[in-house]
Amino acid sequence: MRFDTIILGAGIVGVSTALHLQARGRSVCLVDRGEPGEGTSFGNAGLIERSSVIPYSFPREISKVAKYALNRSPAMRYDPLHLPKIAPWLFRYWRESSPERLAIAAKAMLPLVEASVTEHDFLVEQAGCADLIRERGWIETYRSQPAFEKAVAELNEIEPYGLRFEVLDKGKFRVLEPNLSDAVEGGIHWLDPKTVTDPAALVKAYAGLFEARQGKFARGNAASLRQDGNDWTVETADGPVSAKDVVVALGPQSSLVFQRLGYRIPLAIKRGHHMHYAMEEGTELGHSMVDAEAGYVLSPMARGIRLTTGIEFAAPAAPANTIQLDRAERFARQILPLGKRLDEKPWLGLRPCLPDMRPVIGAAPRHDGLWFNFGHAHHGLTLGPASGRLLAELMTGEKPFVDPAAYSAARFGA
Structure with a gap:
C-alpha cells in the first residue's frame, strides 16, 4: 500500500x-x-489549556526545591534509583528554567497556545463531538490565604496576554462550587480554556x-x-x-x-497517574480544579471525577503505583466529598518532555x-x-x- x-x-x-x-x-x-x-x-486532565502561557519550569526557589528533595510532596515524586539516570536531563531543565530562558520558551510557545482552542473548535465541529466539550474554564485553587494573595498579586504579570479570569474569594467560590469544604480559601477562575469530559x-x-x-x-x-x-x-x-x-x-x-x-x-519522561472516583450522593463538582499547592487536578469526566497526579520521575517501564496518587487523594478528600475509587488500578501515562x-x-x-x-x-x-x-x-x-x-x-x- x-x-x-x-x-x-x-x-x-x-x-x-x-x-x-x-x-x-x-x-x-x-x-x-x-x-x-x-x-x-x-489519561490527561482534559484541559484545553489556553491560559497556560508560561511553560511548566523547574522550580528556582530554594524552599520549593528543598521540599521536593524530601520526596514527600504530592506534586512531584522521584524514584531514588532512577534519579542518577535522569539527573543530567534535570540539570539541563533547571538551566533552561532561568528567567531569561523561560521568557524565550514562553514567547516561542505562545502562538501555539493562542491557537489551541480555535483549532480544537474547528475539528470538534467537523467531527460532530461537541458533547465532549465544556466551556466552563477551570479553577486554580488555593488552601492558604498567603498563597492565594500571592497568586492574585502576580496576575498583573499575565496582563499582556489578554486572558480572561475572575478572582474568587471564599464566598464567590462557594457559589460556583457549593460542595467544597472550608479548607479552600480562594481561587482564580480561568475562563478562556475549555475542558474535555473524555479525552x-x-x-x-x-x-x-x-x-x-x-x-x-x-x-x-x-x-x-x-x-x-x-x-x-x-x-x-x-x-x-x-x-x-x-x-x-x-x-x-x-x-x-x-x-x-x-x-x-x-527527550525525557515525566510519569503521571490517574484514578476515577464517585462523588458522595447528592454532591457534584462543576469545574475542573487544579490544587495549586498540592499539584494535582480534579476533573469531572464521563466516568466520574478524575484525579490526575503531578510529576513522577521513575523508569518509564516501571509498573504503575499508588504512592503519589495516595498522597494526592488525601489532600483531595480534604476539599471535596469524594466517594469510592472506580478503577481497579491506577492508569499510568508517560509525558514526553524536552x-x-x-x-x-x-x-x-x-x-x-x-x-x-x-x-x-x-x-x-x-x-x-x-x-x-x-x-x-x-x-x-x-x-x-x-x-x-x-x-x-x-x-x-x-
Missing part, C-alpha cells in the same frame, strides 16, 4: 496532523500498535473523521520503519505501507525511531521525507491540533502561521 504520508502514532498529535494533511489533499496512513487515543492521550473519546472522534474521509488506519510497529530509496516503509498487520514522507508523532515512544536514525534529542519546554516540530535535519512532531510535555491535548496544522503547512509548502524555527530539532545539534 502506498500513500503520500505515513504518520507513526495515533494520539492527539498524530491524528490532528493526519487530519490537517488530509485537508490539504495528502493521502495518509495512520499507524499505531494500539487504537487511536489509547496511549498518553487517554480518549475526543481522539477517537477525530480519528473517526479521518477514516470517514478515506484515511487509512493500520496496526503496526513503528520500530519496523526503514528507508527504501526515496520511500519510507513500515510493516503493518495489513502488509507493508510505503510513502515519500513519514511523521514521527509517537509522544514518549518517539525515541524508538529517532535514536535508531542517529538523532540525539534529549528540557527547553517546547516540542520538536518540523523536518529531520539529515533525512529527506522524515518529519517530527513530539515532545509536547503536559500539553499534548492542548497543542495537538495547532502543532498538527503547523507541521502540515510546513510539509505542503504553505506559509506557516508561526515561525517554526523555535521547534526545530536542529536546536539540539541533532
Whole structure:
C-alpha cells in the first residue's frame, strides 16, 4: 500500500496532523500498535489549556526545591534509583528554567497556545463531538490565604496576554462550587480554556473523521520503519505501507525511531497517574480544579471525577503505583466529598518532555521525507491540533502561521 504520508502514532498529535494533511489533499496512513487515543492521550486532565502561557519550569526557589528533595510532596515524586539516570536531563531543565530562558520558551510557545482552542473548535465541529466539550474554564485553587494573595498579586504579570479570569474569594467560590469544604480559601477562575469530559473519546472522534474521509488506519510497529530509496516503509498487520514522507508523532515512544536514525534529542519522561472516583450522593463538582499547592487536578469526566497526579520521575517501564496518587487523594478528600475509587488500578501515562519546554516540530535535519512532531510535555491535548496544522503547512509548502524555527530539532545539534 502506498500513500503520500505515513504518520507513526495515533494520539492527539498524530491524528490532528493526519487530519490537517488530509485537508490539504495528502493521502495518509495512520499507524499505531494500539487504537487511536489509547496511549498518553487517554489519561490527561482534559484541559484545553489556553491560559497556560508560561511553560511548566523547574522550580528556582530554594524552599520549593528543598521540599521536593524530601520526596514527600504530592506534586512531584522521584524514584531514588532512577534519579542518577535522569539527573543530567534535570540539570539541563533547571538551566533552561532561568528567567531569561523561560521568557524565550514562553514567547516561542505562545502562538501555539493562542491557537489551541480555535483549532480544537474547528475539528470538534467537523467531527460532530461537541458533547465532549465544556466551556466552563477551570479553577486554580488555593488552601492558604498567603498563597492565594500571592497568586492574585502576580496576575498583573499575565496582563499582556489578554486572558480572561475572575478572582474568587471564599464566598464567590462557594457559589460556583457549593460542595467544597472550608479548607479552600480562594481561587482564580480561568475562563478562556475549555475542558474535555473524555479525552480518549475526543481522539477517537477525530480519528473517526479521518477514516470517514478515506484515511487509512493500520496496526503496526513503528520500530519496523526503514528507508527504501526515496520511500519510507513500515510493516503493518495489513502488509507493508510505503510513502515519500513519514511523521514521527509517537509522544514518549518517539525515541524508538529517532535514536535508531542517529538523532540525539534529549527527550525525557515525566510519569503521571490517574484514578476515577464517585462523588458522595447528592454532591457534584462543576469545574475542573487544579490544587495549586498540592499539584494535582480534579476533573469531572464521563466516568466520574478524575484525579490526575503531578510529576513522577521513575523508569518509564516501571509498573504503575499508588504512592503519589495516595498522597494526592488525601489532600483531595480534604476539599471535596469524594466517594469510592472506580478503577481497579491506577492508569499510568508517560509525558514526553524536552528540557527547553517546547516540542520538536518540523523536518529531520539529515533525512529527506522524515518529519517530527513530539515532545509536547503536559500539553499534548492542548497543542495537538495547532502543532498538527503547523507541521502540515510546513510539509505542503504553505506559509506557516508561526515561525517554526523555535521547534526545530536542529536546536539540539541533532
